[in-house]
Amino acid sequence: GRRIAVLASGRGSNLQVLIDAIAAGRLNATIAGVFSDRPKAGALERARHASIPTTSLRPRDFDSRAAFDDALFSHVDTVQPDLIVCAGYMRLLSEHVVEARQGHMINIHPSLLPAFKGLHTHQQALAAGVREHGASVHFVTSELDGGPVIAQARVPVLDGDDADALAARVLTREHPLLLATVKVLAEGRVRLRDGTVTLDDRPLAAPLQL
Numbered sequence: 001g002r003r004i005a006v007l008a009s010g011r012g013s014n015l016q017v018l019i020d021a022i023a024a025g026r027l028n029a030t031i032a033g034v035f036s037d038r039p040k041a042g043a044l045e046r047a048r049h050a051s052i053p054t055t056s057l058r059p060r061d062f063d064s065r066a067a068f069d070d071a072l073f074s075h076v077d078t079v080q081p082d083l084i085v086c087a088g089y090m091r092l093l094s095e096h097v098v099e100a101r102q103g104h105m106i107n108i109h110p111s112l113l114p115a116f117k118g119l120h121t122h123q124q125a126l127a128a129g130v131r132e133h134g135a136s137v138h139f140v141t142s143e144l145d146g147g148p149v150i151a152q153a154r155v156p157v158l159d160g161d162d163a164d165a166l167a168a169r170v171l172t173r174e175h176p177l178l179l180a181t182v183k184v185l186a187e188g189r190v191r192l193r194d195g196t197v198t199l200d201d202r203p204l205a206a207p208l209q210l
């Protein structure tokens with residue numbers, strides 16, 4: 001199975017889905033380490049509970065973004081990951097660490113990209129008045145939330161939704177979306193070739209709908 005490194009800043013519910021799928025034999029992979037910019041992240045607790053090695057570094061202990069990223073990714077590199085999954089990792093990544101790992105790093109983002117990049121995506125969706133929202137998994141490139149999209153899941157926006165209600169509806173779909181996407185990546189079926197996502201060696205005309 002492939003070796004996965006997970007980067008996470010928060011509660012780690014997406015990480016938990018991968019942990020549980022591996023434990024249940026539904027994903028043939030190993031989580032080789034979990035890495036965080038927040039020592040108190042719930043994701044680290046979840047990893048320790050599953051006996052996964054963890055590393056957390058504090059950005060304020062470093063002089064620059066590049067110095068922090070170099071340090072964090074020197075730890076990531078020691079676990080020799082085939083795939084790096086950003087699962088609620090909330091820090092911008094320096095261009096050089098991203099470029100060195102193109103095609104090997106993915107991110108889950110809570111919107112139907114290219115709509116609503118950045119933060120507060122559920123508020124952005126409500127403010128825009130869209131009737132459909134969702135989540136995307138994309139290859140990470142140096143453009144924030146701008147890398148090629150692999151797969152998406154769609155949810156309706158309902159009358160009376162606030163950001164929390166919408167976030168909760170999206171999150172229930174993020175979990176199976178991330179798992180299914182990691183699965184096709186771990187099976188080697190999805191790749192990034194010359195900036196284009198391929199499935200079974202054919203270019204994807206549109207993101208997979210999962």
Ligand code: GAR
Pocket residue numbers: 008009010011012013014015043087088089090108109110118135171174
């Ligand atoms: C998820 O909704 C994920 O899509 C989002 O953070 C949440 C993490 O939840 N990611 C981003 O906003 C990335 N910019 P989790 O910690 O429970 O997996």
